[in-house]
Amino acid sequence: MTKKKSSSGGTLRKFIVAMVIILLIALGFTGLNYYLKYFGPNVTNKHEYLYIHTGATFSDVYKTIKDSDMVKDTTAFYWAAENMNYTNRVKPGRYHLRSGMGNRKLINMLASGTQEPVTVSYHNLRLKEQFAGFIAKKIEPDSTAIIHLLDSTAFVQQYGFTTDNVYTMFLPNSYQMYWNTSPEKFFKRMYANYQKFWTPERKQKAAAINLSPVEVSVLASIVDAEALHDDEMPTIAGLYLNRLKKGIKLESDPTVIFAENDFTIHRVLSRYLTINSPYNTYLHTGLPPGPIMMPSVNAVNSVLNYKQSDYIYMCAKEDFSGYHNFTDNLAQHKINAHKFQEALNERNIKR
Missing domain, CATH: 3.30.1490.480 (Endolytic murein transglycosylase)
Incomplete structure (x- = not known):
């Protein structure tokens, strides 16, 4: 009887031990499965x-x-x-x-929502459509949504702009923002930067030349379009300010090219000067209603810190260096213009 009890007890112990081992293995497997599902490496390297x-x-x-x-x-x-x-x-x-x-x-x-911001850098974008397309490649909203706000009179009026001059609000720089930034928040962010840029000192300089910040940027867009070299911008700005003060038409070739909407033009011919457009400064006195391109910060600062002179005429140098001949009289300007026209002819540049 004692041996039978002992044998029975041993079997029970073995059964209990076996069950404990099975349970531990099951728990271990469950724990491993849990660990792998939560903490095990799962993300591939196929997408960043x-x-x-x-x-x-x-x-x-x-x-x-x-x-x-x-x-x-x-x-x-x-x-x-x-x-x-x-x-x-x-x-x-x-x-x-x-x-x-x-x-x-x-x-x-x-x-x-711990996302990584994107860097949005832009400069020298000529048209609003180009700008909208570029921004749409950087953040979630498409170009149509951005253009819709740029062309919305009611929306841009909230920021004190018109649909013609709202482009002056966007100052070339590098900005960090979240990819899913809405068009409205994007505009709000750009306007905050615009306000930060237009310090009391800059506003005071604008007032000193009888221009509003928007008008400074419109003129800066013309200066930027004319200048191939930044070091010439203050001189060009001073020339155009002289014309504005004297009530002389700006007669800027880039404004004619903008009005024609043909940026392949290298030689502004007489027939282009009669284009019926408020942007044609050969026809209309004063500044056009909006910028002809996105002005650089250098161009804006060049208008505010223009170089004083008596110049009212300018013409590209005949050596195609990108610099200009400046003068204060029409006779000399005609000589300079003739030299440049001859240089164009020699290179067979007809338009």
Whole structure:
């Protein structure tokens, strides 16, 4: 009887030990599975960024991740996303993916909206349409949405501009912002920078030459279009300010090219000078209603810090150096213009 009890007790102990081992293995497997699903490397190196559009749902995000092979195990990602309640916390943005990132880290980043900003740098963009197209490549809104606001009288009036001169608000520089910045927030950001640029000192200098900040920028756009070399900008600015003071038409060739909307023109012929446009400064006295290109900060500062002179005429030098011959009298200007026209003829530049 004692041996039977002992044998029975040993069997029970073995059974309990076996069950404990099985349970430990099961727990270990469960723990390992849990760890791998949450912390194991899952993000691939096939894409650097995940773009989540405004209004996107979790289904949209999951489809993008799956179709683009952004993670190795899509089932594990889906499971982790549901368990971390990410399916109800989708936030738009541009998210930096790092190869080997685990689901938990990835989902925490997406759910918290911890996106990486983009750098938007622009300069020397001639037309509003070019500007809108360029910006649309940097942030989420498309060019149509940006143009819509640029051409909206009611919208630009909020900032004190017209649809003709609103382009002066955008000062060339490098800006950091989130990819999903709305068109309205983008404008608000650019206006804040515009206000920061127009310090009391700059406003005082503008008033001293009887121009508003907008008018300074419009003139700066002409100076920028005329000057190939920045060191000549203050002289050109001074010349045009002399013409404005004297009530003489600016007669700027770049304004005619802008009015013609043909930027392949290298020689402004007489027939172009009669183009019926408020931007044609051969026909109209004073400044055009808006800028003919996005003026650089150097050009704006050159107008504010113009070089004083008696010049009222300028003509490109015949050596095609990009510099100009300046004069205060028509006779000398005609001589300078003839030299340049002869140089154009020698190079067979007809238009």
